[in-house]
Each structure stands twice: as structure tokens, then as C-alpha cells.
Amino acid sequence: MSQTSDRPVLPAAHRELSFGARQRARYATMVLFFLVGMAYASWGVHVPTVRDKFHLDAAWLSAALFALTGGSIATMTVSGKWIARVGTRRACLVSGLAMAGCAALILIVPYYWLLLVVLAAFGGAMAALDVAMNAEASAVESALGRPIMSSLHGMFSIGGVAGAAAGGLLLSSGMTPASHLALAALVSALMLCAACPSVLPHVPHDEHPHASDSRVSHWRSPALWALGAVALIALVAEGAMYDWAAVYMRDVVGATPALASAGYAAFSGAMAAGRFGGDAVRARFGAAQLVLVSASIACAGMIGALVLPFTGTALIGFAMMGLGLANMMPVLFAAAMRVKGVHAAEGIAHVAGVAYVGMLLGPVMIGGVAQLTSLPIGLSVVALCAALVAVIGPNVLKRLGI
Known part of the structure; x- marks a missing residue:
């Protein structure tokens, strides 16, 4: 029996909104996704700065990065209930300002x-904002009556590119690293304050049309665990690509340093492009078909890059991986918010929390296999993950009525 609603029905507070108000909510959500991508990239360019300031070796730097990831995962286990209680508008504002403040520190x-401590708080605030803006995105998608989730995740990718580019430009012009992060935090806070008033009004759980009389704990929802398992497998593959694509290009393909970084760029660029096209594909063919085709493309791309370890074929393979993985999380988040009896924010927090464990484990898993065998064999785990998503993902979505 399906545990999700077949067609989202709008709560009264959203049905009464004008089309203009719904569109403004969409643009506000686009800003939220953009600024989170920008904030994360602004921090990312300073990982070497942190290493040099505190004279960290690889192990202590890894501990710092783990603090950020650990803070994110820990927050996702509790943020859903808070967001469901206070609403996405307040949650986005509070968590976003906390994120900006931590970034400046x-x-x-x-x-x-x-x-x-600051990195754990930064990761936690970003995670809470991530859940809140995805819950808002799902509500806006329902209010507009058409898929928009993938394009919103595309705005995150654009924000990441913009944040990294702006950071590089400002640092090269002589701005100090601390001043750059402070400026990025200020810009994020201003964008947040401008966007949040247009976010959709809060709807308590018991006023949602599909809320059950007996509310289901997200910890006891088989539907959410199934969606989380698919998301975890997908993020094992995605996390591995972020950390190992350039290494594979350099050590196995034998590419120059410039071309080695192009492997990561091909993956990320194709992922951003795929997200802007994903909504139209989902609207026409459905979520299950999109996941099947996307995961198959990712699997074929990874196999091609491993079987033909040449510069051109590897770049094409990594681009296919990015294109194939682009819409996994948007589709799974959209499904999570429609699980009956569970508030959208709690559903998304649960799926995201399970999935981000995959993002954490992916690079480590591939590294362990590569240490015991070779990097190509290690990266074959990525192809296996994509194949598993192609087999399992559509069946999960169909059984849940998506």
C-alpha cells in the first residue's frame, strides 16, 4: 500500500495565496539555495588557510572537516521537529543568520x-537551513503545481560556482581571508533578510490536508527509511566523485594538473546542467523513470571512465556521472515530503540525515578499497552504487506511489 499522497493537496493558507505570492516564494527559495551554495564555497576556498593558520597535518585537518560534517548530521536528527513547529520562514532566518555568524568566526x-566548535556549529546551522529550504521548496512546488525542486538545487550549484569565483577574485586582489569570510557572511545575511519575508506562511502539521489523525514518527516510517537508503547509496557515489575524480585523472589517466582538475569540473558542471533540466523530465516521465534513466547514465559513465582510462573518455564519463546523479536528491526530497503522517521538514531531515552518512562514508570507502587493491577497483564501487540506485530507486518510488 502506498504511504505517500498521490497528488499534493494545498493547505488552506496556501490555497488563498495569489499566483504572484507563490511566484515570489519561488524566487525567495531560489535565493536561499543560491546563498547556501555561495556560503559553502566561500568556506571551501579557505580549507588551506585553516590548515596553514593552525599548522595542521592531514589527520588534524581531517578532524576539523569531520567536525563540520558531524555537526551537520547531528543537527539533521533533531532539526525536523523544530522546523515543523516554527515554520520554514523562521527556521530559514534563524539558521541562516547563525550560519553567517559562524562563517565570520x-x-x-x-x-x-x-x-x-565553530565548524560544528557552522555545519549544524547550514544543515538546519538546508532542511528548512528544502521543505519550503517542496511546499512551493505543491503551490505552483509543477516540479521545480531540481532547478532550485541547480541554484545551489550556481551559488557554489559564484562563491568560489568571487573568493578567488577578492583574495587575488589583496583582501585578507578573514575579511573575505566576513564579507561573504554579511552578503549572506542581507540576502537572507531580503528573501525570508516572501517565504510561504507556516502551516502546522495538523492543518495539512494529508496529515493523519495519528502522527507517524519519522523514525518508524518504512517509507522514509527506504528513501533514505536510496539517497545514501547515491551520495556514496557523489561523495566519492568529489574527492577522487581529480586523483583518478592524475594518477591513473596521467593527466596534467590542469586537466586533472577538469575531471572535477566536468562532474560538477554536468550536475548543475542536469538539475536545470530535471524538472521538465520529471513532469513528463515521472520520478521513477527519471531515477532509472539517470542512474543508468551515471553507471555507464563510470564504467566508461574506468574501462577507457584516457583523458577524453574519462572527462566524458565523469560528465555522465554528474548528469546522472544531478536529480537524485531533488527527487528523493520531493518524495520524502509527501509521506503521509510525517511533516515535510521531518521527512526531509530524516532522508537527508541518512543520506549524508553516505557522503561521509563514500570517500573513505573508496580509499579503503583502493588501498587494498587499486583506485580503478575502488571507483568501481561508484558504478555499483549507480547500478543499485537504478534497480532499487524506481521500485521504491513506485511502491510509495510516486
């Missing part, structure tokens, strides 16, 4: 232990 804290 990263490079001015004097002690390493304090850096770990």
Missing part, C-alpha cells in the same frame, strides 16, 4: 579546539 578564532 572561522578564521578569527585563536585556538584549534574553538575552531572545532
